[in-house]
Each structure stands twice: as structure tokens, then as C-alpha cells.
Amino acid sequence: MALKSKLAIAAGKSSYWFLHNVMHGGTSLPGKITLAIDPDVLKELAKDYEIVIVTGTNGKTLTTALTVKVLKQKYPEILTNPSGSNMKQGIVSTFLSAKKVKNGKKIAVLETDEANVPIISKYVAPTAFVLTNIFRDQLDRFGEIYTTYNKILQGIKLHPQAKIIANGDEPLFHNLQDLPNQVVYFGFDNQPDQDQKAPANTDGVLCPNCDHILHYYSRSYGNLGKYFCPHCGFERPELTYRMNQIMDQTPQSSTVKIDDHEFTLHIGGTYNIYNALAAYSVGAKFGLLPHEITKALGADDKNIFGRQEVVHVGDKDVTIILVKNPVGLDQVLQMIKTDKNPFSLAFLLNANYADGIDTSWIWDGSFEELPFDHIPSVLTGGERYKDITFRMRVAGVPEEHFAQRPELKEAVNYIKQMPTKHVYVLATYTAMLQLRKMLADEGYIKGGME
Amino acid sequence: MQYHLNLAHLYGDLLNTYSDIGNILVLKYYAKQMDTDIDVQIISLDDDFDPDKFDFALFGGGQDYEQTIVSRDLPNKAAAIKKFINDDKPMLAVCGGYQLLGQYYIGADGKKIPGVGALPHRTETQVNNRFIGDIRIRNEETGEEYHGFENHNGMTFLGEGERPLGKVIEGHGNNGQDGSEGAIYKNVFGTYFHGPVLARNGNLAKRFLLLALKNKYPDADFSQQEALEIKPTY
Numbered sequence: 001m002a003l004k005s006k007l008a009i010a011a012g013k014s015s016y017w018f019l020h021n022v023m024h025g026g027t028s029l030p031g032k033i034t035l036a037i038d039p040d041v042l043k044e045l046a047k048d049y050e051i052v053i054v055t056g057t058n059g060k061t062l063t064t065a066l067t068v069k070v071l072k073q074k075y076p077e078i079l080t081n082p083s084g085s086n087m088k089q090g091i092v093s094t095f096l097s098a099k100k101v102k103n104g105k106k107i108a109v110l111e112t113d114e115a116n117v118p119i120i121s122k123y124v125a126p127t128a129f130v131l132t133n134i135f136r137d138q139l140d141r142f143g144e145i146y147t148t149y150n151k152i153l154q155g156i157k158l159h160p161q162a163k164i165i166a167n168g169d170e171p172l173f174h175n176l177q178d179l180p181n182q183v184v185y186f187g188f189d190n191q192p193d194q195d196q197k198a199p200a201n202t203d204g205v206l207c208p209n210c211d212h213i214l215h216y217y218s219r220s221y222g223n224l225g226k227y228f229c230p231h232c233g234f235e236r237p238e239l240t241y242r243m244n245q246i247m248d249q250t251p252q253s254s255t256v257k258i259d260d261h262e263f264t265l266h267i268g269g270t271y272n273i274y275n276a277l278a279a280y281s282v283g284a285k286f287g288l289l290p291h292e293i294t295k296a297l298g299a300d301d302k303n304i305f306g307r308q309e310v311v312h313v314g315d316k317d318v319t320i321i322l323v324k325n326p327v328g329l330d331q332v333l334q335m336i337k338t339d340k341n342p343f344s345l346a347f348l349l350n351a352n353y354a355d356g357i358d359t360s361w362i363w364d365g366s367f368e369e370l371p372f373d374h375i376p377s378v379l380t381g382g383e384r385y386k387d388i389t390f391r392m393r394v395a396g397v398p399e400e401h402f403a404q405r406p407e408l409k410e411a412v413n414y415i416k417q418m419p420t421k422h423v424y425v426l427a428t429y430t431a432m433l434q435l436r437k438m439l440a441d442e443g444y445i446k447g448g449m450e
Numbered sequence: 451m452q453y454h455l456n457l458a459h460l461y462g463d464l465l466n467t468y469s470d471i472g473n474i475l476v477l478k479y480y481a482k483q484m485d486t487d488i489d490v491q492i493i494s495l496d497d498d499f500d501p502d503k504f505d506f507a508l509f510g511g512g513q514d515y516e517q518t519i520v521s522r523d524l525p526n527k528a529a530a531i532k533k534f535i536n537d538d539k540p541m542l543a544v545c546g547g548y549q550l551l552g553q554y555y556i557g558a559d560g561k562k563i564p565g566v567g568a569l570p571h572r573t574e575t576q577v578n579n580r581f582i583g584d585i586r587i588r589n590e591e592t593g594e595e596y597h598g599f600e601n602h603n604g605m606t607f608l609g610e611g612e613r614p615l616g617k618v619i620e621g622h623g624n625n626g627q628d629g630s631e632g633a634i635y636k637n638v639f640g641t642y643f644h645g646p647v648l649a650r651n652g653n654l655a656k657r658f659l660l661l662a663l664k665n666k667y668p669d670a671d672f673s674q675q676e677a678l679e680i681k682p683t684y
Contacts, residue, residue, distance in 0.1 A: 136467070136513075144513045200462040200492055201471040203513075211519050213463060213494055326469070357583070358599045360644045363472025390649060390683040391472075394479045 008038035009045065012096040020097070028085055031092035042088070042123035045095035049079070049108045051124050052282060055117050055152055056132030056167070058328060059275045060086065062267070063132055064111040065304045066279035070296045071109065074288055077101045079108040086111045088119055109282075114148050121155035128285065129156055130278055131166040131173055135222060135327045136203050145172065145204050156181065165281045167274065168239050169224040175208055177237060186241040186281040188225070188274075190256075191218035198223055201326075201364050209234040221270055221334070222327045241281040243273055249338045251319070251424070261290045263298035267305045269335040271328075313444050314416050318423045322432050324356070326364035329426075333365050336424045342374050344418035347392070348382035348411065348431035355428035359387045367395035377418045378402050381411035382431045408434055412442070453486040453670075455662050458504040460531075461512070461520045462492040465546055468601075470510030472646035473542065473655075480655050484675040486663065495519070499527045501534035506662040511546030514558040521550060521563045528566045535568050540637040540661040544647060545602060548633070548640035549573045555604055569635050570609025574625075579603070585621025585643065587614075587631045592657075595619070597650045597684045598643030606642075608633055615641050637661050645684075652680035 012034030019029060034041050054064045061083045068080045081094040091110055098108075112120055117129075131152065134145045149172050156164065160180040166173040168185025176183050196216050198205050204223040205214050212231035219225030228235035245257040251268040258280050265276050276297050283293040311318045321336075323329045336343065351359050372378075378397050380389045385406045392402065405411040412435070415423055427435055439445045459474065474490055481488050493499045512520070524531075531551075535541060541551075549555040552565045555573035585600045596616055605625035608614065614624070615632025623631035624642070632641035639658065641647055648655040656678060663672055 144515060146513075146515055197463070200459065201466045201469070202463070203466070205463055206516065206519060212496070358468075358601060358644055360469040360472065360599065360646055363469035363475065363646055363649065368475070386684055387649075394475050394649075 002038075002044075004038045005041050005044040008034045008041045009096065011037055012041075012092065016093065016096045028087075028089040028093050030096050031089035031094075034092055034096060035089060040123065042092055042095070042120070045092065046108065046124040049106045049124070050127040052107070052109045052128045052130060053112045053117065053120065053126045053155075054109065054130045054132070054278075055112045055114050056130075057114060057135045057137060057148060058325075059132040059271060059278070060111045062272060062304070063130065063275040063278045064109055066276055066297060067109050067130070067282045069299070069301065069304060070279050070283035070288065070293050071107060071286055073283075073292050073296050074286065075105050075107050077104070077106070079106070081110055083111065086113045087116045091116075091120060115151050117152045117155035118158075119155075121158045126159055126162045128163040128165055128282065129159075130282055131164065131170075131176075132274065132278055133167055133170050133222070133224065134172050134204070135325065137325045163285060165278065165285060167224065167278065168237050169220060169226070169274075171208055171214055171223060171227050172204060174234065174237060183237075184240040184281065184285065185237050186277045187236065187239045187243075188218070188220045188277075189239060189242040190245050193217040193226070198225075203327075207232060207234050220274075221331060224274070241277060241284060243277050246273070249335075251335050251339050258294060259290050261294045263294040265297060266300040268338065269331055271331045311439055311445050313412075313423075313439065315421065316416065316418065316423050317421055318415065318425055320425045320427060320432060320435065323365075323426045323428060326361045329362070329365035332426060333367065333370060337369065337371060339374075339422060341422060342376055342420050343422035343424060344377040344379075344415075344420045345370070345375050346379040346381065346411065346415055346423065346425045347388050348408075348425065348427040348435060349380070349384040349388040350382045350428045350431040350434075351384045351387075352430045355430050359384050362388060362391050367391060370395065372397055372401070376401055376420060379405060379411060379414055379418075381405045381408065382428070408438055412438055451482070451485050451487040453484070453663060453667060455481065455486055455488050455505045455659075455666065456503060457488050457490045458499065458507040459490055459492045460499070460507055460509040460527075460547065461494050461516075461523075462490075462508070462510065463494050464516040464520055465510040465512035467512045467516075468510065468545060468644040469646050470508065470544055473508055473510075473544070473648045476646065476648040476652070476655055477659065480652065480678070480680075481659055483678055484656075484659060484663070486659065486675075493527075495523045499530040499534075501530045501537065501539070504534070504539070505666045506539055506658065507534065507541040509541060509543040509547030509551065511544050511548075517546045517550070518557060518563065520546075521565070524550065524566055528568070531566050532568045535636055535638055538637050539665060540658055541639070542647070542658060543638060543640045545642055545644070548642065549604055549606065551638065551640060552606070553609075569633060569638065569640065570612055571606050571633055571640070572609070573604040573606045575603055576605055581622035581626060581642075583621060585623065585631065586619040587616030587621075587623065588619055589616045590614075592653075594651075594653050596643065596647075596654060598641070598645045598647055600642045601644065602642050606633075611635060615639060637665075650684045652683060656680055
């Protein structure tokens with residue numbers, strides 16, 4: 001090892017030790033220090049690992065966590081990065097924090113920001129790339145889906161020996177088959193074929209082969225599904241791993257069959273079934289048996305599913321859900337619809353930089369499909385409550401069940417009085433932080449924010 | 451409902467980046483209060499656009515790639531779009547749609563992309579800059595104030611026979627230089643406004659609907675529709 005790398009790693013490790021044991025926190029700072037001394041240190045740190053890169057615009061965090069959970073069935077020590085530390089510094093910090101593995105395989109499962117895939121790929125040699133999806137984010141509408149995809153591709157092209165495990169329902173991923181890499185696809189196979197198009201406000205419906213509008217035999221959400229192009233014959237590739245059946249969905253869980261093995265995933269949302277399916281596919285690729293994988297996926301693990309948290313406010317179970325882009329919002333609306341009991345709904349909309357300063361995206365969520373006769377109370381709030389109020393009105397919320405509370409304090413008080421046990425609070429990023437702080441100040445949750 | 455309008459959503463499945471679906475939802479919302487229902491049809495790649503079958507049209511904006519694909523298909527529909535406009539039928543063109551109705555715009559790679567040429571404006575590019583943020587304008591004829599959000603690199607310069615949708619009070623508008631925002635040409639409204647534009651500006655939605663109604667039903671009495679009170683939403 002070069003002296004520079006040794007020095008860099010030593011400095012990084014000691015700063016990690018200090019932050020972790022004295023300050024009780026870990027940040028990307030150790031990575032920053034290490035990189036400042038030796039910008040190429042990642043190569044040295046990662047050289048003995050089998051590396052799985054998990055990337056895509058949505059679902060990276062849960063896919064990574066579930067993949068770790070699955071692989072731990074066979075390989076007890078898996079290195080992974082904490083949610084959000086998915087850029088170069090955070091990944092360097094992750095390797096610095098690694099415990100010594102005495103024997104057996106050293107595996108690292110790394111959630112990687114899309115734009116950082118080519119950067120990380122310069123230093124490490126991944127065994128596999130896991131690709132979830134490519135959706136547009138409301139924060140940067142000009143980070144086009146094609147640009148994002150090409151970034152990922154740049155990284156993959158450095159490693160023709162790496163396996164690619166990709167979402168077969170994503171049309172953009174079809175052309176991965178043109179690479180020298182081994183590619184396997186996972187996808188949904190749970191609906192009968194019926195020729196259809198995606199709704200008009202769906203992104204990415206151009207055939208990547210001939211630029212005509214794609215059709216679908218079946219569609220799960222967004223532009224994901226069993227697509228085909230009537231113009232040139234382009235169609236979804238053969239799936240290796242498939243979700244066959246959805247037996248039941250609630251906002252808290254989905255009971256499904258993957259490769260005919262039934263299990264219950266203890267988190268709601270169709271999008272999370274894709275994340276579980278991605279983790280399943282990685283597990284299978286690493287030689288685990290289907291029942292071993294579904295056992296791991298079916299465990300109710302609070303550490304993994306804690307992100308969508310339920311806060312007990314008086315006698316209410318308040319589920320706080322972050323909403324940040326059109327596809328995500330639409331999926332959340334679909335998910336809460338699966339609640340079998342009547343529920344109340346609040347939407348707190350801010351438009352600060354971290355929320356997206358253009359609130360137009362709320363119009364892409366299908367609020368029209370909400371079962372308002374099943375929702376006896378709807379509240380809007382946040383700094384941009386007027387925008388979301390009009391959205392709700394246009395969607396047809398009954399006025400007698402509808403209220404607006406621009407002040408957060410009053411919104412929280414209103415939520416406490418809602419007539420159902422279940423309350424869903426959909427909030428943009430800064431609105432969620434403000435809400436959490438207020439609930440913490442009132443003693444309903446420990447600590448403020450992470 | 452007593453009245454019925456057919457809306458053509460031009461390339462609605464490709465030019466949908468700015469939640470223009472919201473403009474349609476809002477049109478339906480106010481139309482209902484005006485005793486009118488609306489049928490929406492997407493006219494996309496390879497589809498024929500029959501201008502006589504539609505009473506008004508929406509032309510939204512999209513990502514660069516999709517807009518390039520649309521620009522290649524547009525020559526097939528250019529004559530129909532021009533006829534539609536010359537028949538005084540109302541059209542709302544937002545951002546990319548607004549640019550595409552003009553002479554040309556400059557794409558992300560610096561190439562000149564021809565528009566329909568139905569309206570005389572042209573759109574140039576600015577280097578490493580975008581006009582992003584809240585915007586407020588005043589329409590000189592009605593005195594109405596419109597609110598929106600702009601996010602565009604293009605700098606549009608109006609041509610002969612076009613007048614601005616409004617004068618910029620706050621924000622950048624067409625080009626950040628001449629204080630104009632959007633364009634009015636016959637019954638076409640062009641604008642850079644997101645929000646979506648009709649969600650923020652119910653009075654504009656009402657005006658647009660009334661134009662379409664009076665065009666289609668020249669002998670009907672729309673005094674009740676005209677009296678519809680639009681509450682501020684922003």
C-alpha cells in the first residue's frame with residue numbers, strides 16, 4: 001500500500017473513531033479527511049470486497065437494506081452504508097468504519113447516488129449493479145431521465161465483468177442487453193395481458209428503439225410494466241425473477257408471491273414490492289434458495305421499515321409520509337387507499353429548496369382517485385397550503401369534511417381532533433422536519449430530527 | 451350538462467413535464483360550474499389532428515428529448531394547427547408548446563429546432579442561465595394580475611401581430627429584457643407559466659372557456675357563465 005493511502009486511511013479511521021465513540025455520531029467527515037490526503041484511497045479500501053452497487057432514482061435505500069438482510073442469511077458480515085451517505089465521501093467513510101472480517105467473503109452492498117456511479121466505479125470493481133428505476137425528481141426537472149441513465153451506464157461500462165440485475169419493467173433498461181455484461185431482469189407478472197397505454201402524465205413512454213409511444217400488456221405504475229412497441233416490436237425482456245401474485249395489500253404490508261414463494265412484506269406500497277423483488281434477485285444471484293430469501297424478506301424488522309414512522313399522538317396513530325416527486329406521491333396515494341378502515345388525511349406543503357420550489361408537481365398525483373367517502377376528515381396546511389387546498393377542491397373533497405390550517409401548531413391540534421384512529425400526514429421535506437420538531441417539543445416523539 | 455367542448459391535448463403523453471394535466475383538471479372543474487363538460491383527446495405522434503373536431507387545445511412542455519421528437523412530428527400537423535388557430539379557436543400553449551408554436555427555438559445541444567411557425571415569435575438561448583422563480587404579470591387589457599412559476603432557459607422575442615400576455619411585475623418573463631411575458635395571438639395564449647397556469651389563475655381559465663363556448667355556440671346566452679365568480683386560489 002502506498003504511504004499516502006496508509007496515512008489517509010489512518011487519519012480517516014481515527015477521525016471515525018473519535019466521531020463514533022466520543023461524539024456518538026458518524027458523518028461523511030472521515031471520508032472527507034481521508035480523501036483530502038489521498039483522493040484515490042477508495043481503490044485501496046475496497047480492493048478485497050465483492051461489491052454490489054444499488055442505484056436508481058427511487059427505492060435505493062430500502063433495496064439496499066433488504067439486500068443486506070437477505071445476504072446476511074449466508075454471509076454474516078456485510079458492509080453497507082447508512083441511508084443518505086451514498087456519495088463518494090459517505091462511501092469512503094463506510095469502508096473506514098468496516099470491522100475486520102476474520103474469514104469468509106467480504107461483501108459490501110452500497111447504496112449509490114446515480115451521478116456517483118461513474119465516480120465510484122473508477123475506484124472499485126463491482127460484482128453486481130442493481131438498478132431499480134429511473135423517475136424524474138421534482139427538484140431538478142432538467143436532470144432528465146436519459147441523462148441520469150447515461151450516468152449509470154458510464155459506470156457500468158468500466159466493468160464488463162460485473163453482473164447487472166435490473167428492473168425488467170423499466171423500458172430504459174432494455175438496452176442493457178447490448179452490453180457485454182451478464183444481465184438478469186426482475187419484474188411483475190401478476191396481471192392478465194390487456195393492451196393499454198400509460199396515463200398521459202407518465203414520463204418516459206417513448207420506445208428507446210424507435211421513439212414511438214409504448215404500449216403495455218400490463219402496467220404496475222409510472223412507466224413500469226410489461227411494455228411493448230406496436231411500431232417496431234420492441235418488448236419487455238424475458239424475466240428471470242418474477243412477482244407472480246399480490247394476495248393482499250394494506251398501507252402497512254403486502255402479501256405477495258415471488259417465484260411462487262409467498263411471504264408478507266411488512267411495509268406497504270407497490271413500489272416496495274419492487275424493492276423486495278430486487279433484493280430477492282440479488283440473493284438468488286448470490287446462491288441463496290428462494291425460501292431462505294423470502295424468510296428474510298418476510299421478517300418484521302423495525303430497523304429496516306422504520307422510515308415510514310407511526311407516531312402515537314393521543315389516541316391517534318399518525319403515519320407521517322414524505323412526499324417529494326410525482327411518481328412517489330402517486331404511489332403514496334395508491335397505498336393509503338388500501339386501508340380497509342376509514343382514515344383521516346392531512347397534506348402539509350412547503351416550497352423551500354429541499355421541497356422543490358415549484359409546487360406544480362402536486363397536480364400529477366391522482367387525488368381524484370381518493371375514496372373521499374372513506375375519509376371523514378381532510379386537512380391542508382404548510383406554507384403553501386393554498387396550492388394544496390385548491391388541488392384537493394379540484395379533486396372533489398367534500399367541503400364539510402375539509403379544513404385548512406396554515407399554522408403548524410393549529411394543524412397539529414386539528415389532527416388530534418380527527419375522527420378516526422388512523423391519520424396519514426403527507427408532508428414535503430421541510431414540512432416534515434417542522435412537524436417532527438413540533439411533535440418532539442410536545443413529547444410525542446423522542447429527539448427532533450436526524 | 452348543457453354544453454359540450456372537445457379539447458385536443460397536443461402531444462399530451464410526451465409534453466407533460468410541468469403537470470399540465472393540472473390545467474385540464476382545472477378546466478373541467480370550472481367548466482362544470484359553467485354547465486359544460488369537456489372531452490379530452492390526446493393527439494400524439496402519428497395521430498391525425500383534425501382541427502374541425504376540436505373546440506380548443508392545450509399544448510404543454512416537456513423534456514428536451516421528447517420536445518425534439520415532437521418537433522420532428524410537427525410538420526405533419528403544422529397545416530392543421532395553423533388552420534385551427536386561423537379559425538379563431540382558443541389554444542393554451544405552455545413553455546415548450548409555446549416555443550414550438552413559434553418560428554424556432556434552440557435546443558439543449560445548441561441546435562436550432564424549427565417550430566410550427568404559426569406564431570411569429572422566436573426563442574433564443576442564454577448561456578448557463580435559467581429564469582427560475584415566482585413570477586407575477588399584469589394583463590394590460592383586462593387589468594388582471596396573473597401568478598405563476600417560471601423555469602426556462604429560452605429567451606422568447608415576440609413578433610409582429612403578437613402582444614404579450616402580460617407585463618412583468620415580478621420575475622423575468624419572455625426574455626428578461628423587454629418586460630413582456632407570454633403572447634396573445636388571435637385566441638392563442640402562450641406563456642412560460644407553470645403552477646399550473648390555470649390552477650393559479652382561475653380568471654384566465656374562465657376567459658379561455660368562454661372563448662371556446664362562444665366560438666362553438668355563437669347564439670347562446672352565456673351571461674350566467676360570465677357571472678361565475680372566481681375565487682383566488684393563490
